[in-house]
Amino acid sequence: MKIRDVEIDNPIVIAPMAGITNPAFREICRKFKAGLVCTEMVSDKAICYENKKTMEMTQVSVNEHPLSMQLFGHDLDTMVQAAKFLDQKTDCDIIDINMGCPVNKIVKSNAGSALMREEDHAVNLVKEIIQNVQKPVTVKMRIGWDKDSINCVSLAKRLEEVGVSAIAVHGRTKKQMYEGHANWDYIRQVKEAVTIPVIGNGDVKSVEDMIKMMETTHCDMVMIGRGVLGDPWLIQRSVNYLKTGEILKETSVEEKFKLAHEHAVSLCELKGERVGMKEMRGHAAWYMKSLKNSHRVKDLISRMSTLEEFDIILMNYKNSLKTDNWQWLER
Secondary structure (H helix, E strand, O other): OEEOOEEOOOOEEEOOOOOOOOHHHHHHHHHOOOOEEEOOOEEHHHHHOOOHHHHHHOOOOOOOOOEEEEEEOOOHHHHHHHHHHHHHHOOOOEEEEEEOOOOHHHHOOOOHHHHHHOHHHHHHHHHHHHHHOOOOEEEEEEEEOOOOOEOHHHHHHHHHHOOOOEEEEEEEEOOOOOOOOOOHHHHHHHHHHOOOOEEEEOOOOOHHHHHHHHHHHOOOEEEEOHHHOOOOHHHHHHHHHHHHOOOOOOOOHHHHHHHHHHHHHHHHHHHOHHHHHHHHHHHHHHHOOOOOOHHHHHHHHOOOOOHHHHHHHHHHHHHHHHHOOOHHHHO
16 A cells, blocks of 8 residues: 555555644554544744744654655645755655545635635645655645635545545534534545545544545545543454454553553653643543443542653553552542
């Protein structure tokens, strides 16, 4: 499987997620055999201004390949300049253009899914980027701005004509944000309209969802976002099913807590303990989702600030799940 000349081992792709898909998270996803991982989106103007934090976000480790780096923006000059930087100065394998982010902060700057309302500009923007870089360029989009302006098929066809190497389609409109259900039928329509690889995205939270997505849309790859939060084993189960036809058993509590600790250590190494553990609060809650009394433990998680505190919480929680003794939560 390839995106132009980039070899992809399997069709499981991890979606770009702001504040989440940093190197610590991406390395976990690669450990569980994701075919392709994507970075958090980076701003074109922040790259052009050499913003320190953004420059750090463009760093890629040797364990992350193949990797797609996602760029967002609207203005042609700065988008081309930033794309050339990613092409020449970073170790990413693919440059992805964000036309799917629905968050108001991004949309107000006419970037993200707002580009789908300016189809001519969006196509010309991508064309100019492709003509100025050597690496494959892909696009991630939604199906349209709202239910009355769904244009993913026409936009996909035009993007293929200017040289885009693959297209990821999230089956929601911008107006839906992350609510309601993703409409996979439009992903199928895009797949039928173009010859380049199509990546289906939206509402894949289990191996069964992954199978249904591929059977319904005939997409070449499946992009998983929120479904892997706290459950990167979903990647492993999906890859294993595609190879063997068997669905692996669910993850044990011991495995979840062991990986949660490793994830926290990686975040501390990446960002320092104070920032790393603050970010880990959200991840820890995802690892504990659906476990008994998780809502009470999450209250403790929301206040932790050190790795030692987290390890104590994990130890006490694991013991309580075995003994059903919850006295430590009453202190």
